[in-house]
Amino acid sequence: MKALVLEEKLRLSLREIELPLDMGPRDVRIRIGRVGICGSDVHYYTHGRIGPFVVSEPMVLGHEAAGVVVAVGREVHHLAPGDRVCMEPGIPDLSSRASREGHYNLDPAVRFWATPPIHGCLTSEVIHPAAFTFKLPDHVSLAEGAMVEPFAVGLHAATKAQIKPGATAVVTGAGPIGIMTALAALAAGAGQVVVSDLSAEKLAIAGQYPGIVPFDIRSGSLSARVAELTGGWGADVVFEASGSPRAYDGIFDLLAPSGTLVLVGMPPDLVPFDVVAAQAKEARIETIFRYANVYSKAVALMASGKVDLKPLISASFPFEQSIAAFERASQGRPSDIKLQIVVEDSAS
Numbered sequence: 001m002k003a004l005v006l007e008e009k010l011r012l013s014l015r016e017i018e019l020p021l022d023m024g025p026r027d028v029r030i031r032i033g034r035v036g037i038c039g040s041d042v043h044y045y046t047h048g049r050i051g052p053f054v055v056s057e058p059m060v061l062g063h064e065a066a067g068v069v070v071a072v073g074r075e076v077h078h079l080a081p082g083d084r085v086c087m088e089p090g091i092p093d094l095s096s097r098a099s100r101e102g103h104y105n106l107d108p109a110v111r112f113w114a115t116p117p118i119h120g121c122l123t124s125e126v127i128h129p130a131a132f133t134f135k136l137p138d139h140v141s142l143a144e145g146a147m148v149e150p151f152a153v154g155l156h157a158a159t160k161a162q163i164k165p166g167a168t169a170v171v172t173g174a175g176p177i178g179i180m181t182a183l184a185a186l187a188a189g190a191g192q193v194v195v196s197d198l199s200a201e202k203l204a205i206a207g208q209y210p211g212i213v214p215f216d217i218r219s220g221s222l223s224a225r226v227a228e229l230t231g232g233w234g235a236d237v238v239f240e241a242s243g244s245p246r247a248y249d250g251i252f253d254l255l256a257p258s259g260t261l262v263l264v265g266m267p268p269d270l271v272p273f274d275v276v277a278a279q280a281k282e283a284r285i286e287t288i289f290r291y292a293n294v295y296s297k298a299v300a301l302m303a304s305g306k307v308d309l310k311p312l313i314s315a316s317f318p319f320e321q322s323i324a325a326f327e328r329a330s331q332g333r334p335s336d337i338k339l340q341i342v343v344e345d346s347a348s
C-alpha cells in the first residue's frame with residue numbers, strides 16, 4: 001500500500017509499504033479520505049522524536065482521519081460498508097486496569113497512530129476497531145470528520161473544566177488546539193472566551209467566531225483585559241493551550257476566586273508554578289492527556305451546527321503532494337491553522 005512514510009528525521013517518502021491488513025470480527029476496514037496534519041506529525045518529521053517516543057524505524061504518519069467503511073467484521077452491527085466515518089486514533093487494551101477504571105486514554109499499553117512504533121493512517125486503507133470508529137451524518141463532510149480528533153482535545157478540556165452557563169473563559173494560545181478549545185468552551189455554555197496570542201493572523205481567524213474575544217498579548221496586559229470584561233472578578237476557567245512556559249507568568253491573575261485552570265498545552269521544559277497564588281484563590285487545576293469518551297459528542301456538536309470547524313481548514317493537498325504539505329506545515333505560517341491531505345477524493 002502507498003503511504004507517507006517518515007524514514008527518519010527530516011526524510012519523508014511517499015512509497016509502497018507493507019502494512020498489516022488482517023481484520024478481526026470486531027474490526028472495520030476503512031478507505032482513508034482525509035487526514036489532518038497535526039503538530040505532533042510535524043514534530044516527528046523535524047525532530048525525529050517527542051519526549052520518550054523516538055522514530056527508530058520507518059513510520060507512517062497521520063492520526064487525524066476520516067474515511068469510508070469498505071468491510072466490517074462479523075460481530076460489527078453499528079457500521080456497514082459505505083458509511084462515512086472518523087476514527088479515534090488511540091486503541092487501548094480494554095481489559096487493562098486503566099480502561100476498566102474508566103481512563104482508557106491513560107492505558108500505558110495504548111496503541112496510538114503515528115506514535116512510534118505504531119504506524120499512522122496516511123495510507124489508502126486501515127483496519128480499525130469498530131468500537132473506535134464513529135459514523136458521520138450525511139451533512140458532515142470527511143474534511144470536517146478529520147477535524148474531530150483535534151476538536152476532541154478541546155472538548156475533553158472543556159468537559160474537565162465543568163463550565164457553567166454564561167461563564168467567562170480564557171484560552172492562552174490561538175493555535176488549532178487553542179481555537180478548538182475555545183469553541184468547545186462556547187459549546188459547553190461559556191458566554192465569552194478571551195483567546196490570547198501574539199499572532200495577529202491567528203487572532204483574526206479566532207475572532208471570526210461570535211463569543212470569542214481575541215487579545216493580542218503585545219498590545220497590553222491580558223489580566224487587565226480579563227478584569228475589564230469581568231468587573232474585576234476574573235475568568236471562571238483558564239485553559240493554557242500555548243505550551244509556552246511564559247504563559248504561566250501571572251496565570252492565576254487571570255482566574256476568578258475558586259476558578260479552574262486546565263493545562264492543555266505541553267511545555268517543552270519544566271515550568272515554575274506560583275503555588276501560593278493558586279492557593280490564595282483555591283484554584284482547581286485540571287490536566288488532560290488526549291481525550292476519552294468525547295468522539296460521539298464532538299460529532300454531535302458538528303452535526304447540530306453548534307460547532308463549525310470548516311473555517312479552520314486553511315488548505316488541503318492531494319496525497320501525491322503530501323511531502324509538500326509537510327514542508328508547508330513545518331514552516332508554521334501564522335495564517336495556517338489546519339492543513340489536510342486528501343488521500344482519496346472520491347471518498348469525500
Ligand code: ZN
Binds near residue numbers: 149
Ligand atoms: Zn492531532
